[in-house]
Amino acid sequence: MENTEIAKIFYEIGDLLEVKGGDRFRIRSYRNAGLVIEGLTESLRRLYDEGGEDALKGIPKIGESIRAKIVELITTGRCQYLEDLLKEFPSGMLDVLKVSGIGPKKAALLYKELGIESVEALQKAASQHKVRGLSGFGELSEQKILKAISELKAVSARFKLSVALKYAESITDYIKRVEGTIDVMPAGSLRRWKDTIGDVDILVTCNDSAKVMDRFINYPDVKEVLSKGETKSTVVLKIGLQVDIRTLDKKSFGAALQYFTGSKSHNVALRDRAKRMGLKISEYGVFREKGEKWLAGTKEEDVYGNVGLPWIPPELRENRGEIEAAEEGRLPQLLGLSDIRGDLHVHTKESDGTYSLEDMVEAAQKKGYEYVAITNHSKAVGVAHGLDEKRVLEEFKAIDTVNAQLRKKGDKFRVLKGTEVDIRADGSLDHPEELLSKFECVVAAVHSSFKMSSADMTKRIIRAVSSNKVHILAHPTGRLIGSREPYEVDMEKVMDEAKRCGVSLELNSYPERLDLNDVHCRLAREKGVPVAISTDAHSIHHYDNIVYGIHNARRGWLEKKDILNARPLCELLKFLKKS
DNA sequence: GCCGTTTTCGGCCCGACTGTTTTCAGTCG
Numbered sequence A: 001m002e003n004t005e006i007a008k009i010f011y012e013i014g015d016l017l018e019v020k021g022g023d024r025f026r027i028r029s030y031r032n033a034g035l036v037i038e039g040l041t042e043s044l045r046r047l048y049d050e051g052g053e054d055a056l057k058g059i060p061k062i063g064e065s066i067r068a069k070i071v072e073l074i075t076t077g078r079c080q081y082l083e084d085l086l087k088e089f090p091s092g093m094l095d096v097l098k099v100s101g102i103g104p105k106k107a108a109l110l111y112k113e114l115g116i117e118s119v120e121a122l123q124k125a126a127s128q129h130k131v132r133g134l135s136g137f138g139e140l141s142e143q144k145i146l147k148a149i150s151e152l153k154a155v156s157a158r159f160k161l162s163v164a165l166k167y168a169e170s171i172t173d174y175i176k177r178v179e180g181t182i183d184v185m186p187a188g189s190l191r192r193w194k195d196t197i198g199d200v201d202i203l204v205t206c207n208d209s210a211k212v213m214d215r216f217i218n219y220p221d222v223k224e225v226l227s228k229g230e231t232k233s234t235v236v237l238k239i240g241l242q243v244d245i246r247t248l249d250k251k252s253f254g255a256a257l258q259y260f261t262g263s264k265s266h267n268v269a270l271r272d273r274a275k276r277m278g279l280k281i282s283e284y285g286v287f288r289e290k291g292e293k294w295l296a297g298t299k300e301e302d303v304y305g306n307v308g309l310p311w312i313p314p315e316l317r318e319n320r321g322e323i324e325a326a327e328e329g330r331l332p333q334l335l336g337l338s339d340i341r342g343d344l345h346v347h348t349k350e351s352d353g354t355y356s357l358e359d360m361v362e363a364a365q366k367k368g369y370e371y372v373a374i375t376n377h378s379k380a381v382g383v384a385h386g387l388d389e390k391r392v393l394e395e396f397k398a399i400d401t402v403n404a405q406l407r408k409k410g411d412k413f414r415v416l417k418g419t420e421v422d423i424r425a426d427g428s429l430d431h432p433e434e435l436l437s438k439f440e441c442v443v444a445a446v447h448s449s450f451k452m453s454s455a456d457m458t459k460r461i462i463r464a465v466s467s468n469k470v471h472i473l474a475h476p477t478g479r480l481i482g483s484r485e486p487y488e489v490d491m492e493k494v495m496d497e498a499k500r501c502g503v504s505l506e507l508n509s510y511p512e513r514l515d516l517n518d519v520h521c522r523l524a525r526e527k528g529v530p531v532a533i534s535t536d537a538h539s540i541h542h543y544d545n546i547v548y549g550i551h552n553a554r555r556g557w558l559e560k561k562d563i564l565n566a567r568p569l570c571e572l573l574k575f576l577k578k579s
Numbered sequence B: 001g002c003c004g005t006t007t008t009c010g011g012c013c014c015g016a017c018t019g020t021t022t023t024c025a026g027t028c029g
Helices: A003-020 A024-039 A044-051 A064-076 A080-088 A092-096 A104-114 A119-127 A139-150 A152-156 A161-176 A209-217 A250-261 A264-276 A300-306 A322-327 A357-366 A389-408 A454-465 A491-501 A518-527 A540-555 A569-576
Strands: A181-186 A199-206 A222-228 A232-237 A242-248 A279-282 A285-288 A293-296 A342-346 A371-377 A414-422 A441-445 A504-508 A531-534
Touching (some): A003 A024, A003 A044, A003 A080, A003 A092, A003 A104, A024 A264, A044 A064, A092 A104, A104 A119, A119 A139, A161 A209, A161 A242, A181 A250, A209 A222, A209 A232, A242 A250, A250 A279, A264 A279, A264 A322, A285 A300, A342 A504, A342 A531, A357 A371, A357 A389, A357 A540, A371 A389, A371 A441, A454 A491, A491 A518, A504 A518
Parallel strands (some): A199 A242, A342 A371, A414 A441
Antiparallel strands (some): A181 A199, A222 A232, A279 A285
């Protein structure tokens, strides 16, 4: 049982306790525990295996009771407390709660009065007009319930960051055209550069809020208006993405930006801190709790400043220790775009890219890079027209020619001979050893047989990592956001082996991949494994995806020193030199 | 259920919008 699953159990306990009508702070405790567990970089199971229950002590929001439940879950795979709750309320209730507009109170009432214990039962009751008789429900409620159920699946999907970003930019431009608009800015998980986005939050400072609201709900891609108020409105776009807009006074812009950037967990911790200092933070500003005296709120820096903290970059705001780090003056000096000196995972049309070697080199130079590694697929990846030995040697000649031309022009830019060699199911590499030694940059990756047990996959990857031929392990978990789950693999073991063998782990910048994810990046940092932020470019335009990689790395607290391709060429070459 | 610059007891983040009410509870973020 892994962290995500354990966190889910605690969320379920929270939900069921809420339906039952338990103490709301106890409910919050279970949810807080879920939030904390989701954000941990280390596996609870592993901590417990290595150090027993004592190793679980000191994790914030995990006290005696919840710790005991974690141990129970790890050792037995079950949680008696949850099972007891499920005897009182069937598990279908958890689905009923997912219906928009139905919260714990209404779910409990529906169960008590009508015996509704599943979404299907709710749908039936609503269409037979049995719901409108209950107190607090009317005719309109029934219609809303039916609509919410029909949209349950579409709305629950999260969107890729790159998709949400495009809509956010478009809506921002659209709103800016309202006369008297001072500032329009997306906040929320988008501003934190989370890899997937649930909804888009846009903040506006303006002279005429009504005009902004009117224009907003008339944005061409709006499918439905969920709510429209004086300062806040919510719509759903045709693609299913929810967008919230909020108008504010200039005076509150910083406080609102802080508040709506989140995360929820970060904000709870920040407000908790404010409370302890006798202050109150809301989206309108920082106030002295007694007397409601406004202290700050125009600038985000001042919100943090008033609770004794330096400004915290949005990417770090997940309540994963950033507030403590800020307080102690040890926030990381996060990596920036200008720190990147080259790209170490690039394809040309020799395999499955769409541009020539010369085009890809020229485009890399235009990015201001010092080097690029050409890493076409090996022959096992047939669909990608992978290279056999003969074609590899031809490519070497072509690269030599390009490098010679560069030198002739006095250009210090360097093209490295690389490969993205396939890691076969047994962990062997898809090029002969002798050939592998001739590459300057060997990137290895899994492209098939994804459905292995964690033990087998871990063994397979570790064999490749410890082969003494590999420099970089590419897209280490193989996930494709929204379409393919990561394969089962013990990343901690892989990282320990990578550290031992001097192998770097890739952060693949493709918006569909972002693999390593943020938590894994953080783990790599803690273990001292260098990360290569690559684009896996198959076209000259893909180099621009580096921004996704950089922000994802920032979410993992990575600094310039942690990044392989932030090193100048001479130092990179030292790293790539293997015996 | 968790936690401590207000505390081992008594607190625990804050506000907008909606629908069903007739002044507000419930939901959501």
